[in-house]
Amino acid sequence: MYFPKSKIETNLYSDGEFQLRSTGKIYYGLYFKTSNNEYFTNAEPSDTSVPLLPLDVSSDALDSREDYDLRFVGEQNYRYSVASSQPIKPPLKLEPIPYYPIISQETYKLGKFNRYFTKRKNENLYYEIDFSNSVELLRNPMYLIFSFPWIISGEEQDVISANKSTVDTYMRQLQIPAFNLFLKDNYIKFWKPS
Numbered sequence: 001m002y003f004p005k006s007k008i009e010t011n012l013y014s015d016g017e018f019q020l021r022s023t024g025k026i027y028y029g030l031y032f033k034t035s036n037n038e039y040f041t042n043a044e045p046s047d048t049s050v051p052l053l054p055l056d057v058s059s060d061a062l063d064s065r066e067d068y069d070l071r072f073v074g075e076q077n078y079r080y081s082v083a084s085s086q087p088i089k090p091p092l093k094l095e096p097i098p099y100y101p102i103i104s105q106e107t108y109k110l111g112k113f114n115r116y117f118t119k120r121k122n123e124n125l126y127y128e129i130d131f132s133n134s135v136e137l138l139r140n141p142m143y144l145i146f147s148f149p150w151i152i153s154g155e156e157q158d159v160i161s162a163n164k165s166t167v168d169t170y171m172r173q174l175q176i177p178a179f180n181l182f183l184k185d186n187y188i189k190f191w192k193p194s
Contacts, residue, residue: 001045007035011043013144013174018052027052028138028145030173043173094140096127103152103190111153111194118143119176126182146174152190163187 010032018027018039030043031052039052096118107113116134119126121144129137134145148170151162164187171179183189 001040001047001049003034003045008045009033011173014052018054021051021053026138094136096129096137096143097133098127099130099133100128101130101190108153108192112149112151114147115150116145116147117179118145119179120144124176124178126176126179144174144176146170146176150190153192153194156188156191156193159191160187 012031012033014027014029014031018031019025020027020041027041029041031039031041032044032049033039039054040049041052042049099116101113101115103113114131116129116131117126118129118134118137121142129145131147134147137143137145148166150166151159153159154162164185167180167183167187170176
């Protein structure tokens with residue numbers, strides 16, 4: 001796939017406002033835009049880029065995508081839920097729940113694991129969260145959710161270099177200022193010598 005540089009805008013980030021054209025699955029990640037207002041996955045054109053469609057983010061469209069029957073949720077529908085003996089599903093947690101990873105011996109053998117973070121879009125307030133909270137927060141448009149691999153085994157200088165490079169790349173691509181300060185520039189957190 002090729003587009004002239006003057007005809008594309010690269011290194012954009014979707015935090016749920018696009019879906020894959022082929023499957024309809026919501027897309028989170030880097031994308032690029034053409035001058036014809038077409039959107040594709042990946043930061044720049046490549047053979048693996050696939051078309052994206054803008055997502056309808058009106059409240060009606062978002063409500064219709066819920067993975068549960070809306071008749072059984074909320075105060076107004078409480079009587080219907082009780083009368084029909086249907087469970088009332090608790091609301092999703094749409095706020096970050098701070099998390100501190102516990103590293104197992106199996107994970108140390110692998111040498112890395114994924115860390116999940118969120119940032120309020122209108123301020124530099126970061127949280128480390130777990131995977132399930134990151135999935136729930138995808139429904140809250142006030143938060144940017146991101147994750148990346150974190151190296152925890154190997155030579156100390158190699159681990160520092162790899163993790164610092166990853167953090168620097170994400171700070172640049174996602175435009176997340178001061179994220180390294182949130183991490184306290186501790187690029188060997190959770191590291192164990194091999």
